[in-house]
Amino acid sequence: MSARLVVLASGAGTTLQAILDAAGDPGFGATVVAVGTDRDGTGARERAVAAGIPVFTERLEDHPDREAFNVATAARVAAFQPDLLVLAGYMKILSPRVIGRFPTINTHPSLLPAFPGASAVRDALAAGVKVSGVTVHWVDEGVDTGPIIAQEAVPVETGDTEQALRARIQAVERGLFVTTIAQIVRAAGALGGHQVPADVHVQEEA
Numbered sequence: 268m269s270a271r272l273v274v275l276a277s278g279a280g281t282t283l284q285a286i287l288d289a290a291g292d293p294g295f296g297a298t299v300v301a302v303g304t305d306r307d308g309t310g311a312r313e314r315a316v317a318a319g320i321p322v323f324t325e326r327l328e329d330h331p332d333r334e335a336f337n338v339a340t341a342a343r344v345a346a347f348q349p350d351l352l353v354l355a356g357y358m359k360i361l362s363p364r365v366i367g368r369f370p371t372i373n374t375h376p377s378l379l380p381a382f383p384g385a386s387a388v389r390d391a392l393a394a395g396v397k398v399s400g401v402t403v404h405w406v407d408e409g410v411d412t413g414p415i416i417a418q419e420a421v422p423v424e425t426g427d428t429e430q431a432l433r434a435r436i437q438a439v440e441r442g443l444f445v446t447t448i449a450q451i452v453r454a455a456g457a458l459g460g461h462q463v464p465a466d467v468h469v470q471e472e473a
Contacts, residue, residue, distance in 0.1 A: 269296060269298040270350040270351060270455065271298060271348060272286070272351050272448070273299075273303065273347050273352050273353070273369075274299055274301075274302050274353045274354075275302075275304070275344075275352065275354050275357040276303075276309065276354075276356050277304060277306065277311070277359070278309060278356045278358070280309065280311030280314040280315075280356070282356050282374070282440065283311050283314055283355045283356070285442070285444065286353065286355060286444070287299055287320070295445075295448075295449055295452075296453060297351070297448060297449070297452045299320055300320075300321070300348075301322065301344075301349075302315035302321070302322045303323050304323075304325075305357065307324055312324065323343050325339050337362040337364040337365055340364075340365055341365045341368055344369060345369075350455070351369070351372065351448070351451065352366075352369040352370065352371040352372075355374070355444070358385075360410065363408060366406045366407065370405070371406040372403060372404065372416065372448070373413070374402065374444050375387060375402045376399070376400075376433060376440065377399055378399065378400040378402060378418055379411055379415060379418075382394075383410055383411035383412065387399075388429050389429050391423065392427060392429060396423060397423055398420050398422055399423055400420040400439070401418065401419055401436050402417070403415075403418070403444055403447045404416055416451070417443055417447045418443075421435055421439050
């Protein structure tokens with residue numbers, strides 16, 4: 268029996284596609300049962316439709332406030348009974364209405380705790396660091412403050428632009444995210460079921 272994944276995405280959906288591709292292998296141990304977006308016309312939505320995956324859109328501007336948006340998003344996710352909620356380039360901060368209800372993981376384009384926030388790649392370049400990378404972490408109420416699950420370094424090259432460094436980080440991110448999801452699912456299975464406990468962690472990578 269595969270673990271059930273709901274994936275939330277906001278953009279082109281390249282990370283979502285990596286997860287969809289991995290889910291086509293029975294050895295992955297998880298199935299994407301739904302994809303959610305926070306706006307219309309995204310590449311992520313198109314990829315989900317092309318794969319025959321149920322897709323929903325919940326937009327902040329369609330609700331009177333963020334609380335109502337989070338309540339509606341939680342209800343949409345809950346309808347698919349996920350074992351794990353996966354944020355794949357999802358650009359909204361979710362409240363405990365969502366992340367307190369479902370074990371939730373995310374990726375971030377830096378080696379956290381360094382450079383949290385939306386401008387992580389730009390901030391790393393401005394700081395002149397020699398190494399950046401990607402982090403997979405549990406999502407909590409803070410901004411990129413949840414417990415780290417796995418990390419992988421990406422060297423910063425001389426003359427790197429934000430676009431070039433981001434592209435290299437994203438290439439690493441897709442593989443690390445897929446591998447980490449598979450490890451979480453296996454760890455949950457070893458505990459006697461696919462429902463992921465909040466304290467399941469996998470070994471971090473240097």
